[in-house]
Amino acid sequence: MKSTAETYGGMARLIHWASALLIITLVGSGFRAGFATDPEVKLSAWSVHVPVAVFVLLLTVFRLIWWLRFDRKPGPVGGVPAWQETAAHWTHRALYLLIFVMLASGIAMSVMSGLPDAIFGTAPMPELADLPPRAAHGIGGRLIAAAILLHAGAAIYHHLILKDRTLTRMVSGR
Numbered sequence: 001m002k003s004t005a006e007t008y009g010g011m012a013r014l015i016h017w018a019s020a021l022l023i024i025t026l027v028g029s030g031f032r033a034g035f036a037t038d039p040e041v042k043l044s045a046w047s048v049h050v051p052v053a054v055f056v057l058l059l060t061v062f063r064l065i066w067w068l069r070f071d072r073k074p075g076p077v078g079g080v081p082a083w084q085e086t087a088a089h090w091t092h093r094a095l096y097l098l099i100f101v102m103l104a105s106g107i108a109m110s111v112m113s114g115l116p117d118a119i120f121g122t123a124p125m126p127e128l129a130d131l132p133p134r135a136a137h138g139i140g141g142r143l144i145a146a147a148i149l150l151h152a153g154a155a156i157y158h159h160l161i162l163k164d165r166t167l168t169r170m171v172s173g174r
């Protein structure tokens with residue numbers, strides 16, 4: 001369950017891949033809603049996006065508790081240059097920060113507009129475009145998409161070009 005000095009434990013891997021899948025779903029459904037001109041398409045994208053976002057919120061709280069109270073990150077993979085370790089460290093920080101910004105701006109946008117009443121009730125669809133958190137959500141959405149591409153690209157580069165354990169230890173724990 002727990003990580004060792006060399007590799008990630010089962011719980012860390014489960015949290016990582018569940019978060020990855022859910023956050024990629026959020027980026028897809030978010031842009032689908034953001035770019036939709038047909039109100040029905042927008043509403044159907046919102047009804048996927050908002051419940052998944054609530055799940056990501058709960059999973060992120062659990063993730064923080066897991067790392068702060070129960071587990072420790074493994075040490076660096078041997079042979080990785082120091083600048084790559086530093087780049088990875090800051091990309092991971094940026095991802096955490098962007099997840100926080102997206103959750104906070106999404107919640108603010110929903111509270112200010114009464115969005116849940118339109119998704120789960122019978123209220124008319126609110127206009128979100130003029131809300132200040134909507135602008136933050138749009139900028140954060142583009143930045144998190146870029147950070148995910150950088151993060152996944154680096155993992156694939158380590159696996160295919162450098163042929164080290166960076167990706168393997170997050171996939172199989174070996």
Ligand code: HEM
Nearest residue numbers: 026027030031033034035053099102103106107110138141
């Ligand atoms: C990690 C968390 C989240 C991620 C990665 C995420 C991602 C995105 C992205 C990429 C967009 C498209 C932005 C654009 O088109 O400019 C978007 C739109 C949207 N997000 Fe999120 N989001 C998150 C959390 C939330 C939360 C917590 C809520 C509300 C409870 C929310 C509600 C919305 C809504 C309503 C839209 C569509 C806005 C529109 O139709 O104009 N999001 N999201």
